[in-house]
Amino acid sequence: MVFLIKVYADWCGHCRNMTQDWHRLIKELKQKYSCKKSGCVLTIANIQAVNLEPSDPVLQNLKYIPKDIHGVPMITYINKGVRSLEYSDERSYPKMLKWVVSHPEFTLVKRTNTKSVLGGITKKAKTKFKEFHRDTLRRFHKEMRRQHKRSVRSRMATPVATAAQAPAYLRQS
Numbered sequence: 001m002v003f004l005i006k007v008y009a010d011w012c013g014h015c016r017n018m019t020q021d022w023h024r025l026i027k028e029l030k031q032k033y034s035c036k037k038s039g040c041v042l043t044i045a046n047i048q049a050v051n052l053e054p055s056d057p058v059l060q061n062l063k064y065i066p067k068d069i070h071g072v073p074m075i076t077y078i079n080k081g082v083r084s085l086e087y088s089d090e091r092s093y094p095k096m097l098k099w100v101v102s103h104p105e106f107t108l109v110k111r112t113n114t115k116s117v118l119g120g121i122t123k124k125a126k127t128k129f130k131e132f133h134r135d136t137l138r139r140f141h142k143e144m145r146r147q148h149k150r151s152v153r154s155r156m157a158t159p160v161a162t163a164a165q166a167p168a169y170l171r172q173s
Contacts (some may be wrong), residue, residue: 002040003078004029005068007047015073018091022046025096029108036107069126077105 006022008015026044035042050056052069073086075096084105089095100106121129 003043004078005045007049007072007074009049009072012072021093024093032110033108034111035108
């Protein structure tokens with residue numbers, strides 16, 4: 001399991017300031033990103049520390065969280081129980097998102113938009129719909145070509161003016 005963890009404290013001003021950006025990041029990751037590797041689950045956690053000491057009751061009860069936390073807010077990536085990465089840049093939404101998405105250890109990919117008109121129907125119905133749609137398009141284009149040919153044939157030829165029919169100012173004498 002892969003963890004993206006934010007350790008924070010209520011008394012920390014920086015933690016309070018980044019709350020909106022953190023929630024926006026969480027929402028974006030949950031809605032638009034998934035793990036590349038099969039069986040990978042990205043778990044995002046907010047952990048409220050009490051006193052940041054090794055004897056902190058909250059941190060003591062968590063199995064895979066490192067106990068050597070020296071400051072908050074701390075954003076870290078934990079893979080297989082080992083702290084792999086720690087975020088140290090500006091705590092703003094675009095920078096945090098770029099860090100999470102671009103780092104190869106996270107192995108996240110943007111989900112494709114799978115919701116479509118055909119999203120809620122069965123495979124058999126999808127196949128029939130596509131065949132029907134394909135046939136309808138073929139008939140439509142065939143009819144358009146036929147009408148175009150008919151209109152080209154029925155057009156009058158462009159009249160050519162003879163010297164006698166040309167206006168006086170255009171005639172050469």
